[in-house]
Amino acid sequence: MKTNEAVKNINTNSFTKMDKDYARFAVEVIRRSGVNIHRCWHCKACAGGCSFSKDMDYLPNQVIRLVQIGMKEEVLKSSAIWICVGCQTCSTQCPQSIDMAAVMDSLRQTAIKEGVKVAEPHILNFHKEVMNSIQRHGRTHKLEIMMRYKLSKKDWFADLDVGLKMLLKRKLDLMPSRVGHQAEIRRLFKLSRENNHD
């Protein structure tokens, strides 16, 4: 499919040995994300449209640039890949149909796999708590996610007012809403574990 075509179209014959090391990372990202990042021409429409580009160490198009030139460590250690929420605002505006959210997703997952030091550990912890909650109940249980996340962050009092207000308005249920067929949820998590051990 499109991934393989994109990888095939890269002519590596003229590459030197060093070029090849750098290019390997780009090829890997293309394969994992299914996005041909070499199509990006750095018009920066993505950076302009992103609500959070000010908070990132590299702008979304700079993340693409780092991948294009093979600066793997810089990109995997960047805060940008974690701050991106995958809202697709940029993909909708991109003249080159770059699926930025898919690129960011694949970079985050590579960062986790390779065990690099994550620039935004709280964001990663939060995602992990959400996934744990889905694994336990088949659905997200917001109160539990927040409690466990706060436990990991050792930060009980920040935001206490917001949490209390939500409890009072019955917006945080005390008990989780659960899926009946838990075995089926376990099957899904098993599939993911098996694939990630490949």
Added chain:
Amino acid sequence: MIDRFHKFSYFPGCSLATTAKENNRSLHIFFERHDITLNELDDWNCCGSSSAHSVDHDLADWLPTRNLSLAPIGSPLLVACPNCYHRLKLSHMMLANSETARQQYEAMWGRAFDPDLEIVTFFELISEMADKGAFKDHKTGLKGLKVAPYYGCMLSRPPAMRHEKNFYGLMEKLLTSLGAETLRWNSSSRCCGTMLTASRPDIASRTIENIISEAECAKAECIVTACAMCHMNLEIRSKLPGKTPIFHFSELLSLSLGIGSGMGWFRRHLIDPRPLLRSKRLIP
């Protein structure tokens, strides 16, 4: 679509089933009034929210497939949450495009993949109802209310979904036809930050306060969104003095039919919208 169907399978998603129960109730009541029945998928599971795609590609692809397998053949699946809609639709596309994935699906859920399953957003259904004249009778239901329609990122989508219908302007069109005044403003499609509200509240607060100030600058009396997540974020993350009430689109549609006061859902808002609605004589 509604000519052919009056029954929809319905996927509420975690937010509408819990934090945003009132939005779920108003949706049900609103559709019932229009003779449309929503049958909640039996034993549905979370679509993966904004986390699965971030940290686990396989779960992002496969969590929604179980829900697809629960959908009865022959009726469209209505999805209330814009993010769940994306996840379900992308998984459906993955299965439609790959024989191997379909085999895996069939082995996993013991039933054939339905390539014809229509997955419908709340917006799509409302838009069709409007075209059929369903809202003619409540023309003055929101008279005098100055509203900033907020889409956030709900209409943004990956290139793979580029050819799906777009509903930008639907809230303006409908709210105006119901007597409200809709405003043009700068931040109607700026993302609210979704999960950053929990993991980086500093970023979320700044983003949300900007969004709300823009609405206030445009002289909005309230903001309306069609996403439960945006609704919650806009309510909890602003420390601005203005206290602009935030509504879910379904609440305003129901209100235009005279349903709302006495249902208890305005009471559950963190920013009380009742003084505004009373001042406009929209509720007693």
